[in-house]
Amino acid sequence: MIQARDVTKEYVDGDGTRVRVLDGMSLDVAEGEFVAVVGSSGSGKSTLLHLLGGLDVDYRGEVAVGGVKLRGLRDKALARFRNTHVGFVFQSFHLIPNLSAVENVLLPSHFGAAPVEARKRAEHLLERVGLGAKKDRVPVRLSGGERQRVAIARALFNRPRLLLCDEPTGNLDAATGTGVIALFQELHREGLTVLCVTHEERMSAAAGRVLRLQEGRLVEERAGLHVATGGSP
Amino acid sequence: MRLDALSRLVRLSLARERKGAFFSAFGVAMGVGALVFFLGLGLGVGRVIREDIFPTDARLVDVVPPAVSLGSLLGGGKLDAPTVERLRALPGVEAAYRKMNVRVPAVTRYDGVFFGSRLRMGMEVLALGVEPALVQGDVQLGEFKDAGEGQPIPSLVSTRLLELYNKTFAPARKLPQLSANMLVGFGFPVEFNRSYVAAASASGATQAAQAQVVGASDRALLAGITIPLEAAIRLNRAFGMDAENYSGVTLVATDPSRVPAIVDAVRGMGLEIDDQERRMAENSGAAVALTTAALALLSILICLLAAVNIAHALSASVRARAREIGVMQAVGASRSDIRAIVLAEAAVVGLAGGASGTAAALLLALGVDKLAAGYLPNFPFKPDSFFSFPWPVVVGGVLLGLAAALAGAYFPSRRAAATDPARTLAG
Numbered sequence: 001m002i003q004a005r006d007v008t009k010e011y012v013d014g015d016g017t018r019v020r021v022l023d024g025m026s027l028d029v030a031e032g033e034f035v036a037v038v039g040s041s042g043s044g045k046s047t048l049l050h051l052l053g054g055l056d057v058d059y060r061g062e063v064a065v066g067g068v069k070l071r072g073l074r075d076k077a078l079a080r081f082r083n084t085h086v087g088f089v090f091q092s093f094h095l096i097p098n099l100s101a102v103e104n105v106l107l108p109s110h111f112g113a114a115p116v117e118a119r120k121r122a123e124h125l126l127e128r129v130g131l132g133a134k135k136d137r138v139p140v141r142l143s144g145g146e147r148q149r150v151a152i153a154r155a156l157f158n159r160p161r162l163l164l165c166d167e168p169t170g171n172l173d174a175a176t177g178t179g180v181i182a183l184f185q186e187l188h189r190e191g192l193t194v195l196c197v198t199h200e201e202r203m204s205a206a207a208g209r210v211l212r213l214q215e216g217r218l219v220e221e222r223a224g225l226h227v228a229t230g231g232s233p
Numbered sequence: 234m235r236l237d238a239l240s241r242l243v244r245l246s247l248a249r250e251r252k253g254a255f256f257s258a259f260g261v262a263m264g265v266g267a268l269v270f271f272l273g274l275g276l277g278v279g280r281v282i283r284e285d286i287f288p289t290d291a292r293l294v295d296v297v298p299p300a301v302s303l304g305s306l307l308g309g310g311k312l313d314a315p316t317v318e319r320l321r322a323l324p325g326v327e328a329a330y331r332k333m334n335v336r337v338p339a340v341t342r343y344d345g346v347f348f349g350s351r352l353r354m355g356m357e358v359l360a361l362g363v364e365p366a367l368v369q370g371d372v373q374l375g376e377f378k379d380a381g382e383g384q385p386i387p388s389l390v391s392t393r394l395l396e397l398y399n400k401t402f403a404p405a406r407k408l409p410q411l412s413a414n415m416l417v418g419f420g421f422p423v424e425f426n427r428s429y430v431a432a433a434s435a436s437g438a439t440q441a442a443q444a445q446v447v448g449a450s451d452r453a454l455l456a457g458i459t460i461p462l463e464a465a466i467r468l469n470r471a472f473g474m475d476a477e478n479y480s481g482v483t484l485v486a487t488d489p490s491r492v493p494a495i496v497d498a499v500r501g502m503g504l505e506i507d508d509q510e511r512r513m514a515e516n517s518g519a520a521v522a523l524t525t526a527a528l529a530l531l532s533i534l535i536c537l538l539a540a541v542n543i544a545h546a547l548s549a550s551v552r553a554r555a556r557e558i559g560v561m562q563a564v565g566a567s568r569s570d571i572r573a574i575v576l577a578e579a580a581v582v583g584l585a586g587g588a589s590g591t592a593a594a595l596l597l598a599l600g601v602d603k604l605a606a607g608y609l610p611n612f613p614f615k616p617d618s619f620f621s622f623p624w625p626v627v628v629g630g631v632l633l634g635l636a637a638a639l640a641g642a643y644f645p646s647r648r649a650a651a652t653d654p655a656r657t658l659a660g
Contacts, residue, residue: 046659055563056655076567083565090658094560098249110238111565154564 001162001193002029002052007061008216009047021047022059023216029195031161034188036207037197038221043213045197046166052195053086053164054078066161083112087155091167093147095139095154101126101146102135105153112158125153129183145176152183163187165196169203181206234570243577250550254582257543257641261586261634262593264536268529269594269622269630275525276621279518285396285614287514288451291489292327295507296320296482296499310503312479320482323498325491330367332481333465335360336474338428341444343421348409357430358423359457362465367483371450373417379464382471385420385445388458392449393614400613413449420445423458426472440471452483481507536637539586543579543641551575551649558649559657568650575649579642580635587634591627598622 009022021044029035039045050056051063054070057078063070066085073081082088095104105122126135129149131142139147148168155163165184169177177200185206188194196203204210210222247254283289299310312331321329342355365377368389377387392413399410420443427439444458453459469476484499486492496506551558558571566574598620605619 047655050655050658053563055658056653076569079562079565079567079570082563088563088658094556094563094658096557096560098245103245107561108564110242111234111561111567111570158565 001031003064005062007059009059025217027218031193032191034194034208036204036210039213045213049164049166049197054081084158085160086162086164087160089151089155089165089168091170093151095147097139100136100138101150104150105157108157125156129153144172148180162193169200234573239577242574246578253546257546258582258586260539260542261583261637262590264532264539265587265590265630265634266593268532269591271528272626273598273620273622275521277619279521280621281616282517287510289511289514292486294484294495297505297507299505317482325486325495326484327487328485330364330483331479333362334480335465335468337426337472339423339425340427340429341421341423350408361454361459362462363459364462368450368452371448374447377461379461385443386460386464387447388444388460389448389450389453391453391455392451393455395449397613400611416446425468540637540641543638547642547645551645555652555657558652559654562654572646572650575646576642579638583635583638587631591630
């Protein structure tokens with residue numbers, strides 16, 4: 001599913017110093033894996049996620065997701081890739097405040113081909129994450145856990161093969177976080193590839209494989225136990 | 234990006250920022266409304282000048298003999314029959330109509346009932362003879378030809394004279410308002426070779442005649458009567474005046490574009506062009522056009538300010554929505570999608586502002602016309618409407634609103650499209 005080879009990413013920080021966050025990093029993730037990436041703050045975990053999701057293509061090396069080489073893709077093709085191949089779940093949920101839950105879930109439908117019965121699918125996904133009764137609520141009227149569930153439903157809308165999660169439980173209390181982790185495990189069991197950047201011990205424990213990002217490279221912290229297969233969420 | 238999706242996102246965004254959108258649209262409406270209003274006023278007043286006060290036909294060229302010329306002293310520079318034929322043969326000339334003044338003074342003395350009012354009045358009358366074909370379209374009674382001495386002389390009055398009478402003379406003297414139709418058939422006495430202010434120019438007796446109004450014409454003499462050419466020739470002969478040379482010739486060009494060449498050719502023949510009316514029309518039109526242009530410029534400045542206001546508002550909005558834009562990019566929006574959303578928001582604001590500004594201008598014009606009808610005195614050539622709104626002005630007003638908004642949105646849309654999702658979504 002993911003092949004990254006010798007990926008180097010640098011940026012210039014506020015005082016003009018060039019900082020190398022990824023330094024010849026390589027990564028292979030098979031279809032259906034649940035991988036957790038851990039590391040200290042500022043180690044480049046989020047940067048890695050942005051590279052894998054096609055949000056940032058300014059790097060050296062090669063990244064391919066689902067057979068699609070990301071660097072060199074034109075903007076439209078990259079946008080199509082993000083629309084169809086990956087789903088993002090962020091720590092801060094990043095829901096559009098004036099849209100209802102179901103409209104937030106429908107957001108990806110605005111940028112791709114007109115889906116058949118889009119609204120029905122959005123409502124189904126909200127049912128699936130346990131928010132069927134709250135589909136018309138705007139984010140401010142939802143709890144943190146509920147907002148994250150809406151964000152997960154939005155990430156799943158276009159049936160991506162890869163779910164990229166950036167500290168998805170970082171803003172949730174323990175009980176709510178447990179529920180979200182259980183949801184990821186369920187999605188993984190159904191065959192979805194999940195790559196999760198996290199500090200959360202329980203999330204790492206739920207993952208099949210844990211990688212640590214240190215000094216710009218990934219090292220195996222815990223090898224995978226199994227690779228699940230199944231239908232789409 | 235699909236149109237339905239774009240329209241949905243734009244609707245949601247505008248609903249959220251309805252206050253800012255309203256003020257942006259209001260700015261556009263002010264500029265567009267002012268522009269449409271002043272353009273409509275300029276076009277309306279220009280129309281009155283062109284069609285009512287100085288009605289000119291772009292195809293007509295009025296030729297007159299030179300006031301003073303060496304040629305005339307030697308027998309040239311005259312508008313005699315051979316010269317008229319030469320004029321008629323000029324390239325681009327479709328027709329030539331001769332004119333001849335009655336070269337003796339004339340007076341009218343009316344003492345009787347004038348459309349229900351008692352009128353007793355004497356005045357000098359100028360008489361100009363013209364070829365019937367020049368005014369045939371305006372003749373409403375009988376044929377426009379001289380029936381001979383002792384018979385009524387068919388006469389046309391100027392439509393402008395009628396307007397001046399109706400708006401100034403008639404109200405001041407409590408006389409009835411008249412239309413051209415009412416005047417048709419009206420007869421009044423004219424005494425040729427007589428003047429209240431100067432000595433008669435020909436020796437001998439005066440000649441009394443009856444003039445009969447057969448219609449009103451834009452081409453008729455303003456301060457006098459226009460009679461058949463043959464009548465003028467007959468009267469000049471009767472008083473021993475020049476009945477061979479014409480006072481003027483009106484040339485009709487095949488096309489307005491041929492007029493400059495005809496004018497040059499006429500001047501080359503040692504003749505002059507009587508373009509006094511045309512110049513007055515052009516000068517008045519230019520004054521109106523200049524005023525309109527100044528006011529239009531002011532209005533366009535307002536539109537520019539509106540565009541700057543939209544640019545500011547959208548820039549602030551784009552900055553505030555950076556994370557939201559990043560989310561859209563994360564779920565599949567391309568840079569062109571983001572640009573389209575911002576431009577479409579501005580387009581809706583611009584169209585709404587342009588349409589409401591144009592509608593406001595039309596309503597204001599209607600109100601001004603109503604006020605003018607009710608409160609302004611009934612001066613000559615007072616139009617029913619001071620405004621003219623041809624469809625290009627109306628459509629142009631709406632499109633100007635759109636253009637101003639899109640111009641204002643150009644840089645904010647580029648900034649929005651350049652949003653780095655990785656940076657805005659970090660943390």
